[in-house]
Amino acid sequence: xxxxxxxxxxxxxxxxxxxxxxxxxxxxxxxxxxxxxxxxxxxxxxxxxxxxxxxxxxxxxxxxxxxxxxxxxxxxxxxxxxxxxxxxxxxxxx
Amino acid sequence: xxxxxxxxxxxxxxxxxxxxxxxxxxxxxxxxxxxxxxxxxxxxxxxxxxxxxxxxxxxxxxxxxxxxxxxxxxxxxxxxxxxxxxxxxxxxxxxxxxxxxxxxxxxxxxxxxxxxxxxxxxxxxxxxxxxxxxxxxxxxxxxxxxxxxxxxxxxxxxxxxxxxxxxxxxxxxxxxxxxxxxxxxxxxxxxxxxxxxxxxxxxxxxxxxxxxxxxxxxxxxxxxxxxxxxxxxxxxxxxxxxxxxxxxxxxxxxxxxxxxxxxxxxxxxxx
Numbered sequence: 498x499x500x501x502x503x504x505x506x507x508x509x510x511x512x513x514x515x516x517x518x519x520x521x522x523x524x525x526x527x528x529x530x531x532x533x534x535x536x537x538x539x540x541x542x543x544x545x546x547x548x549x550x551x552x553x554x555x556x557x558x559x560x561x562x563x564x565x566x567x568x569x570x571x572x573x574x575x576x577x578x579x580x581x582x583x584x585x586x587x588x589x590x591x
Numbered sequence: 592x593x594x595x596x597x598x599x600x601x602x603x604x605x606x607x608x609x610x611x612x613x614x615x616x617x618x619x620x621x622x623x624x625x626x627x628x629x630x631x632x633x634x635x636x637x638x639x640x641x642x643x644x645x646x647x648x649x650x651x652x653x654x655x656x657x658x659x660x661x662x663x664x665x666x667x668x669x670x671x672x673x674x675x676x677x678x679x680x681x682x683x684x685x686x687x688x689x690x691x692x693x694x695x696x697x698x699x700x701x702x703x704x705x706x707x708x709x710x711x712x713x714x715x716x717x718x719x720x721x722x723x724x725x726x727x728x729x730x731x732x733x734x735x736x737x738x739x740x741x742x743x744x745x746x747x748x749x750x751x752x753x754x755x756x757x758x759x760x761x762x763x764x765x766x767x768x769x770x771x772x773x774x775x776x777x778x779x780x781x782x783x784x785x786x787x788x789x790x791x792x793x794x795x796x797x798x799x800x801x802x803x804x805x806x807x808x809x810x811x812x813x814x815x816x817x818x819x820x821x822x823x824x825x826x827x828x829x830x831x832x833x834x835x836x837x838x839x840x841x842x843x844x845x846x847x848x849x850x851x852x853x854x855x856x857x858x859x860x861x862x
Contacts, residue, residue, distance in 0.1 A: 511777070519791060522740075522744050526744070526748070
């Protein structure tokens with residue numbers, strides 16, 4: 498890219514802008530569609546589980562790891578143990 | 592039935608309002624009935640660019656809420672009798688807009704006008720999503736600059752998912768309007784060139800508006816540039832863009848494309 502006159506003026510910045518944008522947007526487009534999917538999965542899985550146990554929506558974590566050949570979906574739901582919880586609540590300073 | 596076009600961008604300051612006014616006036620000049628609608632509730636500016644700021648009595652919110660009828664709120668342009676403005680409210684906030692109310696107003700405007708141009712507020716919140724909600728087509732205004740291109744990409748995603756057309760599986764045509772383009776800087780590699788922006792956003796090009804002092808002059812005077820600076824480069828570019836919007840096929844000439852022999856031989860390598 499640098500010509501023999503390159504030292505006379507700064508290296509052109511447009512190709513840098515172009516490359517940064519391409520990398521960023523590829524990532525962001527994937528994230529937007531992925532975060533929508535995660536929200537749907539999170540809500541539906543939570544719906545099924547909460548039909549049987551009372552679950553705190555704050556204690557549900559869904560994550561997706563996108564690999565080259567396959568992706569993994571991890572669902573982590575904390576199911577509270579009633580008596581333990583009571584104990585904690587009673588012991589907690591108010 | 593008129594066509595509803597949203598003029599949007601995500602980022603602020605890229606030329607949405609200027610473009611809405613310029614395209615509206617260019618379309619109206621061909622004799623068609625045009626209304627430009629300001630959706631930027633709380634920060635209205637289309638009235639100022641149109642030179643109608645002292646004539647606002649009722650606004651979009653009044654019509655949405657039913658406290659004024661549509662004909663009472665419409666302001667007819669003093670220079671072009673087929674051009675109208677529906678101003679935004681200055682005092683209310685964006686929550687005053689309801690989806691049902693906007694749907695009703697858009698339906699009524701569609702009956703009265705050939706073109707309904709909705710000037711979207713910046714951002715991706717309620718005002719912006721309601722401005723695009725009932726659109727048939729979109730004009731995405733983008734500057735050849737990284738943050739503007741990124742935000743346009745987000746807006747294109749919203750146009751493809753949050754509009755009535757998208758939700759009902761219909762196609763919403765999107766047009767890219769590149770504004771504030773400086774051909775000399777692009778040729779020197781200091782500014783993203785047209786091909787770069789087109790490749791990244793991959794929606795069809797409606798026009799290229801060159802950076803020009805005339806744009807500020809027009810907004811100072813309170814007239815769309817296609818009315819007061821008619822022979823200027825940006826005005827001619829807007830006139831062509833308006834004709835393309837109306838379905839004409841006109842070749843797009845990139846500003847600064849006319850090259851000398853030297854540039855033809857050596858210029859390519861810089862791009």
